[in-house]
Amino acid sequence: MHRERIVRMERLSDDIFRMVLQSGRLTESAKPGQFLNIRCGHSLQAYLRRPISICDVHAGDGTVDIVFQIRGPGTELLGEMKPGEEADVMGPLGNPFKPVNPGGSAIVVGGGIGTFPLLYLLRTMPEVKRTALLGFRTAGAVVMAKEFSSVADCMEIATDDGSLGHHGFVTELLEKRLRTERPDCVYVCGPMPMMRIxxxxxxxxxxxxxxxxxxxxxxxxGACLVCACKKRDGDDFSYTHVCREGPVFDGRDIVFD
Amino acid sequence: MPEAMKADLRVDVAGLRMKNPVIAASGTFGFGREYADYFDLSLLGGVSVKGLTLEPRRGNRPPRIAETPGGILNSVGLQNPGVHKFIEREIPFLRQYDVAILANASGSTLEDYVSMVEILSDADIDCIELNLSCPNVKQGGMTFGSSCPGITSVVSECRKKCRKPLMVKLTPNVTDITEIAKAAEAAGADSLSLINTLLGMAIDIETRRPILGNTMGGLSGPAVKPIAVRMVWQVANAVSIPVVGMGGISSGSDAVEFMLAGAAAVMIGTAGFVDPLVWPKSVGEIAGYMEKKGFADVQALSGAIRLW
Known part of the structure; x- marks a missing residue:
């Protein structure tokens, strides 16, 4: 457990917040795809810590960004934290994304709040041709487009209602790209149906x-075994655990229901 | 404090000797590896490992956890690598530390339980904690532990084969836990541990689905503590074998409360998810309480409640 100072809180949309932590420890250790497990104060209404993915790391000023959506009492308490306060943090935890070698090409596909961990991934692969395909419900839900466009060589947005970018799903943008491109790796984070496709x-x-x-x-x-996800095991499946064996997996290993 | 006055934290729970009364509770601590990154496991009295079965178990469908006020519901369903892999891979790891190993054992049938006890009696462990109280499996577990005939048959058969201190873990999901406790004692249990989780349920009103993939699960955390203290108190007064108390302990003060109610030692689980240091910190806090209140021997705390 570490006490990390909050230096900035920003509201990126109605219900999305960016918390900026001042921490040389984290900037040195955090890898893209990892998460922090953060305590939301001492309320018994939000008893457990909340796992929040690392969104970006700024080695220059020693800060780390985490971005989260208010989804319940825990994230509500996190959203109320103020600059100057300290966050009680476990982590960085979990297995990171494996980067593409310099000179290669990568496509990241993010949906909604699943876009957040992909930003730092793109930043850590400067010598890779990087494409960001981002999907949101509607134009009002689009966050960090500027940040993504600054670290990607190419960025496209899809919205379900067509209010910005491609009218439809982000998976359609990928399908179109894959007709003409063959990236060295595709990275995906978002809703389960999207990740399955x-x-x-x-x-x-x-x-x-x-x-x-x-x-x-x-x-x-990795001690309590509750965050189970299905992993291929011969012709059958077994349960692996998102926190310790993940959150990043080889897509071939996962069984999507 | 002069050496002569240093609080003596050693306990002997019917042959399970530990340097202090704090045990990590089964199912919350894996096999110790994960938390060995956070503190020295030798600071604890004991570790009760993840519930073991004869064969590996896959566990229940997710979600396996639901947060509720002051606690959690879980429905892991005894996912574990099986007793043989435990013996081969996990005991050598835990033996690097000066900490007692409690092997938490489950089965689907009476024969399973007896086999588990036979196998574990030959293993390098310090105690067998017979899990007759898991609420998350269809067969075995709580089905045996919630009736006197059930607990009598399993404990008496296991007793015949058991060559380790035999602790029996009780479920709170019964009408009168003292009847179950007395049946376990009569059948040959060396000690009892309680409470396992309380059967509970939570529903997502947006989707109208149960939050847990298994519909029901076991409630743990601070929310259950008063029930657990009450049951430890009742059981400690009903039997003459030692009782290990657990249920929502989140500090040394909570641990002392269980000991005053009659527990000889305590187990801490869910609170460690919030603060992994709760396990070692509680040891120091118990010693601090003893110093403040003038107790030289931690065993004197057991049952030291002052009744009205």
Whole structure:
């Protein structure tokens, strides 16, 4: 457990917040795809810590960004924290994304709040041709487009209602790209149906795909075994755990129901 | 404090000797590896490992956890690598530390339980904690532990084969826990541990689905503590074998409360998800309480409640 000072809180949309932590420890250790398990104060209404993915790391000024959506009493308390206060943080936890080698090409596919961990991934691969395909419900829900465009060579947005960018799903943007491009890896994070489609597309074409999974967590370190997700095991499946064996998995290993 | 006055934290729970009364509760601590990154496991009295079965178990469908006020519901369903892999891979790891190993054992049938006890009696462990109280499996577990005939048959058969201190973990999901406790004692249990989780349920009103993939699950955390203290108190007064108390302990003060109610030692679980240091910190806090209140021997705390 570490006490990390909050230096900035920003509201990025109605219900999305960015918390900026001053921490040389985290900037040195955090890898893209990892998460922090943060205590939301001492309320018994939000008893457990909340796992929040690392969104960006700024080595220059020693800060780390985490971005989260208000989804319940825990994230509500996190959203009320103020600059100057300290956050009680476990982590960085979990297995990170594996980067593409310099000179290669990568496509990240993010949906909604699943876009957040992909930003730092793009930043850590400066010598890779980087494409960001981001999907949101509507134009009002789009966050961090500027940040993504600054670290991606190419960025496209899809909205379900067509209010910005492509009218439709982000998976359609990927499908179109894969007709003419063959990236060295596709990285995906977002709703389960989206991750399933992207994973199937990539496996069908023999393109490596890394998925960042989400599940309700308990301890965050692999002891309690609650954050189970299905993993291929011969012709059958077994349960692996998102916090310790994930959250990033090889897409070929995961069984999407 | 002069050496002569240093609080003596050693306990002997019917042959399970520990340097202090704090045990990590089964199911919350894996096999210790994860938390060994956070503190020295030798600071604890004991570790009760993740519930073991003869064969590996896959566990229940997710979600397996639901947060509720002051606690959690879980429905892991005894996911574990099986007793043989535990013996081969996990005991050597835990033996690097000066900490007692409690092997938490479950089965689907009476024969399973007896086999588990036979196998574990030959293993390098310090105590067998017979899990007759898991609420998350269809067969075995709580089905045996919630009736006197059930608990009598399993404990008496296991007793015949058991060559380790035999602790029996009780479920609170019964009408009168003292009847179950007395049946376990009569059948040959060396000690009792309680409470396992309380059967509970939570529903997502947006989707109208149960939050847990298994519909029901076991409630733990601070929310259950008063029930647990009451049951430890009742059981400690009903039997003459030692009782290990647990249920929502989140500090040394909570641990002392269980000991005053009659517990000889305590287990801490869910609170460690929020603060992994609660396990070692509680040891120091118990010693601090003893110093403040003039107790030299931690065993004197057991049952030291002053009744009206």
């Amino acid at each position: 992207v994973t199937e597309q990539c496996i069908g074409m023999g393109i490596p795909v890394q998925v960042s999974m989400e599940q309700r967590m308990g301890c965050g370190v």
